[in-house]
Amino acid sequence: MNTRTKRRMMAVTGIIVIVLVVILAVVGGSGAAKSATVADAVAGKYADQKIQVTGNVVENSYATNDNVLTFAIYDKDGNPAEQLNVRYEGGVSATFGNDVTAICTGKVAGDGVLHATELVTKCPSKYENASSALSVSRLLEYGDQVVDKPVKVSGTVQAGSLKAVGAGDRFVLADPDSGKTLPVAFDGALSDEIAEGSSLVITGSLSADGRFTATNVALEG
Known part of the structure; x- marks a missing residue:
């Protein structure tokens, strides 16, 4: 194997390594969120970790200002007095409303608020x-x-x-x-x-x- 071929193989190998590092970084940065209850999120057990919390929207707790939706959720199977405040930047779907089931994905910041990057609402057909x-x-x-x-x-x-x-x-x-x-x-x-x-x-x-x-x-x- 001549010197030119060796250099070419080293260059190709280096490129492959770089690509793999980038892929791993992307996958690692967008890993699946951990499922958490409202109670655990409120208690701060997952501070600054990506989590997914499911709860029902507290009646009349929502407000929209400059395309930022804020609301609170509670666990219908848990303590209704335990509520998690959520902040979400994005459009509000027609399925959002009082007591609707909201699946919120994001991180709980130092202010105790779940800053959601994803919001999915589930409303049964009637x-x-x-x-x-x-x-x-x-x-x-x-x-x-x-x-x-x-x-x-x-x-x-x-x-x-x-x-x-x-x-x-x-x-x-x-x-x-x-x-x-x-x-x-x-x-x-x-x-x-x-x-x-x-x-x-x-x-x-x-x-x-x-x-x-x-x-x-x-x-x-």
Whole structure:
């Protein structure tokens, strides 16, 4: 083997070593997160380690400021008074809301807050029969007779109206026959199957200003 061939082999070997080092560094830096409970995360057992914590969103604990979502979660099978504060930079999905199951991945910083880089929400599908529901048009015809009274209404989600929790009216319910619309406020979690044009059955009450506050939102089925 001549000197030139030896040098060439050494160079190739060096490149391979460098590539392997880079791959190991990337894999090591993005290793799988350790599963942790809310209680362990609150206790600081995994300080500055990448962990994944699953919990339910504490009612009305969320706020969004400059695309930063802050909220608290609790373990539904543990002590409800033990809560972990979470900070997440990113868009809020329509499935986020009160008591929804949130899977949060990130690190607990010195402030005791889980700074999440990943957020996944799980909301079970809900279906309800529309046979006893009023149409949007029929509801509006009743006017003051149904204000602040519990009613069930059916309709479709108006295009472009579906929003994340905390961004104003959650969606607008439209009557596909008459075109009449009804703004709907809802702070719970929506099924990830709900989209523009989905047929819904909602339960709640109509306020004097014409806004409907829903306590339950289900897909028509």
